[in-house]
Amino acid sequence: MLLFRGRPPPPTHLLTAARSTASTPRVTGFVPPSPESLGKPRIPRKSSPRLRKYGRRLAYTTALGTTLYLADRFLNYSTFTRNFRTLGTCTLIALDYKLNFAPSKSSRQLSRLHERSADRLLDLCLTNGGLYQKMGQAIAMQSAVLPPVFQAKFSQFFDETPQAGWKEVEKVLREEYGHLPEVRHGTGELVDRIFMPGTWERKAIGSASVAQVHRARLKTGEWVAVKVQKPWIERQVGLDLWMFESVSYFFSEKLFALPLSYFAPYISARLFQETDFINEANNATLMRDFVLSEPSLRNKVHIPLVYPHLSTRRILVTEWIDGVPVSARPLLTGPYRGPAWIGHTPTTPYNQVLSEGPLKKYRPPPSGPPQTVYGLGLRERDIMQIMVDLFCAQMFMFGSLHCDPHPGNILIRRTPAGRPELVLLDHGLYISTTPEFRRQYAEFWRALFTFDNATIQRVASQWGIANADLFASATLLRPYTGGSNDIADIVGEEGSHERGGSAFAAHEKMREKMGAFLEDQEKMPKELIFIGRNMRIVQANNQALGSPVNRIKIIALWASRSLTRFPAATGGDGFFKGWLRHLVFKVVVLGLDIVFWYGRVRQALLGGAGFEERLEERMRRVAMEELGVELNHGVFEG
Numbered sequence: 017m018l019l020f021r022g023r024p025p026p027p028t029h030l031l032t033a034a035r036s037t038a039s040t041p042r043v044t045g046f047v048p049p050s051p052e053s054l055g056k057p058r059i060p061r062k063s064s065p066r067l068r069k070y071g072r073r074l075a076y077t078t079a080l081g082t083t084l085y086l087a088d089r090f091l092n093y094s095t096f097t098r099n100f101r102t103l104g105t106c107t108l109i110a111l112d113y114k115l116n117f118a119p120s121k122s123s124r125q126l127s128r129l130h131e132r133s134a135d136r137l138l139d140l141c142l143t144n145g146g147l148y149q150k151m152g153q154a155i156a157m158q159s160a161v162l163p164p165v166f167q168a169k170f171s172q173f174f175d176e177t178p179q180a181g182w183k184e185v186e187k188v189l190r191e192e193y194g195h196l197p198e199v200r201h202g203t204g205e206l207v208d209r210i211f212m213p214g215t216w217e218r219k220a221i222g223s224a225s226v227a228q229v230h231r232a233r234l235k236t237g238e239w240v241a242v243k244v245q246k247p248w249i250e251r252q253v254g255l256d257l258w259m260f261e262s263v264s265y266f267f268s269e270k271l272f273a274l275p276l277s278y279f280a281p282y283i284s285a286r287l288f289q290e291t292d293f294i295n296e297a298n299n300a301t302l303m304r305d306f307v308l309s310e311p312s313l314r315n316k317v318h319i320p321l322v323y324p325h326l327s328t329r330r331i332l333v334t335e336w337i338d339g340v341p342v343s344a345r346p347l348l349t350g351p352y353r354g355p356a357w358i359g360h361t362p363t364t365p366y367n368q369v370l371s372e373g374p375l376k377k378y379r380p381p382p383s384g385p386p387q388t389v390y391g392l393g394l395r396e397r398d399i400m401q402i403m404v405d406l407f408c409a410q411m412f413m414f415g416s417l418h419c420d421p422h423p424g425n426i427l428i429r430r431t432p433a434g435r436p437e438l439v440l441l442d443h444g445l446y447i448s449t450t451p452e453f454r455r456q457y458a459e460f461w462r463a464l465f466t467f468d469n470a471t472i473q474r475v476a477s478q479w480g481i482a483n484a485d486l487f488a489s490a491t492l493l494r495p496y497t498g499g500s501n502d503i504a505d506i507v508g509e510e511g512s513h514e515r516g517g518s519a520f521a522a523h524e525k526m527r528e529k530m531g532a533f534l535e536d537q538e539k540m541p542k543e544l545i546f547i548g549r550n551m552r553i554v555q556a557n558n559q560a561l562g563s564p565v566n567r568i569k570i571i572a573l574w575a576s577r578s579l580t581r582f583p584a585a586t587g588g589d590g591f592f593k594g595w596l597r598h599l600v601f602k603v604v605v606l607g608l609d610i611v612f613w614y615g616r617v618r619q620a621l622l623g624g625a626g627f628e629e630r631l632e633e634r635m636r637r638v639a640m641e642e643l644g645v646e647l648n649h650g651v652f653e654g
Contacts, residue, residue: 350391
């Protein structure tokens with residue numbers, strides 16, 4: 017045993033550690049590298065103050081941009097993001113046309129250019145939604161004077177748009193009805209406090225770009241249509257329309273040199289009014305009074321009753337109407353067996369008829385021969401006569417014109433007497449006209465049929481239009497051959513007219529002709545834009561039903577009749593002289609009636625195109641020769 021003198025022995029675990037250490041090999045000490053092996057010394061770089069400054073700015077900008085984007089998306093319905101997207105897309109389209117729309121480009125290259133532009137615009141309208149849906153519809157309606165690719169791509173904008181979710185609808189209802197005592201102090205679901213409990217249908221009956229329609233029942237028992245504006249429209253409408261005006265100015269004035277931007281503010285104002293449902297309620301009430309005051313329309317036209325105590329700027333409550341859309345021709349003319357059988361066939365089981373009720377859309381059989389479909393048992397001629405009469409009365413006598421009469425806004429129902437009754441919906445897009453304008457427009461129409469070229473030239477000059485004959489053709493939606501021989505020569509050409517020259521040359525011709533056509537655009541009544549829209553859609557409705565009425569003759573007779581109401585002191589004919597001229601005019605238009613019925617008999621015996629189709633073909637020829645515009649079939653379909 018090892019003895020330690022003068023001090024106690026170490027603990028056993030230390031002895032064990034010592035033995036272990038003694039048994040391990042000796043570690044060599046660290047040898048520093050030589051100066052030659054280290055190379056040249058490196059001086060640490062100091063960060064530049066400018067670099068640090070720009071780095072901080074980049075970080076702040078990124079953080080601010082991200083914050084603004086998220087706030088705009090979740091709190092502002094992406095209002096600013098949408099308009100930046102619009103600006104970027106339109107800038108890209110403008111640069112593409114500026115660089116590639118040139119005489120040196122081939123037709124194939126220009127076609128690709130148009131297709132790229134159509135794809136970009138289509139993607140923009142679909143992504144932005146809201147009012148851009150209406151802009152897409154406007155492009156679709158005017159696509160017949162645009163490259164053909166626009167018509168093919170933009171036709172989808174007439175389909176229904178996605179519905180807003182229930183929470184968003186409820187938010188609008190709460191904001192608009194929050195002041196009502198039954199909402200503030202009531203209990204239960206919000207809609208059950210306002211309407212009869214359990215009757216509100218959460219799934220919208222229809223959905224458009226601005227609003228969607230729900231069905232409900234008032235506590236007094238009446239079924240109503242509740243039109244609810246989509247919540248993002250209020251935030252987006254101002255900037256959207258400002259962007260529309262800016263882009264219209266740039267493209268028409270700066271890029272393509274067409275005198276069209278003058279009308280953009282007027283169009284924008286009408287679209288803005290369409291988002292105010294108080295304005296729509298007033299239009300509907302006014303039109304209802306007008307119709308009841310006109311004997312020829314009373315009991316033939318119905319304007320749904322408005323419930324003003326429940327209507328606000330973003331909610332419109334009107335009478336619920338069951339009817340058949342004017343576009344459902346088989347359901348309009350099919351044999352009548354009763355309201356429940358509308359849309360069904362004789363082979364439909366009775367239990368199925370009772371469970372489904374009347375159908376609003378025609379469902380052709382998937383296979384086999386066509387079957388008889390029960391409908392309203394009405395004649396197309398009676399329906400179109402009422403429709404044209406209604407809009408002529410608005411145009412020449414009421415001074416308030418419905419500018420969106422597409423088939424979705426017109427329902428037809430059968431009266432107990434077995435006659436058609438037209439129901440006019442959606443009164444948001446209206447224009448008002450002055451008595452002076454209505455008198456001038458009526459004189460212009462009457463002069464077209466009496467070949468009073470002096471009056472045609474006078475009215476056209478007052479409206480800043482240089483080419484009176486071309487304006488007459490645009491008004492009639494058929495070639496006017498009573499003036500100079502230019503239009504007559506074009507119409508008299510046999511066969512189809514082939515488009516000559518390049519696409520670039522056609523554009524240059526159109527630009528020059530448009531500049532010559534509008535001598536002074538500030539004199540031109542802006543109302544003509546929406547009057548033309550109304551007339552094209554009504555023409556398309558007539559064409560869809562087989563052209564059963566002579567639409568042009570009806571318009572001319574209403575124009576002549578309206579002049580009997582203008583006193584001589586205001587430039588009119590006065591009562592007695594006016595009625596005398598009106599009777600003479602009715603004899604004059606008899607010749608047009610003979611031409612119309614000759615065409616109807618020829619169509620029935622030999623087949624082929626109807627009255628509106630022949631007018632369409634002649635107008636295409638005139639548009640090609642006079643403006644260099646190649647009209648597609650869709651320009652006459654509203």
